[in-house]
Amino acid sequence: MAHLLILFLLFIMPYNIHGCSPSFDIHNDLPQNTPQLKFHCASGDDDLGYHYPAIGSDFHWSFCATPATLFFCHFWWNEKNLAFDVFNQITGCVTDGSVPDYVVNCHWQVKADGIYLGYFDNDVDQIIYTKYRDW
DSSP: OHHHHHHIIIIHHHHHTTTTOOOOEEEEEOTTTTTOOOOEESSSSOEEEEOOOOTTTTEEEEEEOTTOOOOOEEEEETTTEEEEEEBBBBBBTTTSSSSOOOOOOOOOEEEETTTEEEEEEETTTEEEEEEEEEE
16 A cells, blocks of 8 residues: 555656646747748647737647647748647656756747747746747
């Protein structure tokens, strides 16, 4: 019985504590007077639809995650397009990202030179972005 309790504490409890906390912001930081940004995000369970955010605005969503949760987005802008996972790891947003392992609130920034992944750094009280993909 003690072994079952230990397994519960090690494997199940962390996902119950953190499972409903992931959230995302996609910020349109493209230059003024450029073509409209369009993106579509979905998981195996949820289709968030197509979005056309104005320059300077954000699209935000949150969800309950499990270790198997995956969200992807497809972005279109100025005859360019990119598609990739925006969430595939219950801590750290994406497995190939540059955010600390404890981060579950992912910030995506769309710019003219590519798409950036960021996280809020409490030490400096701001979002730290790193380029994730070139257009």
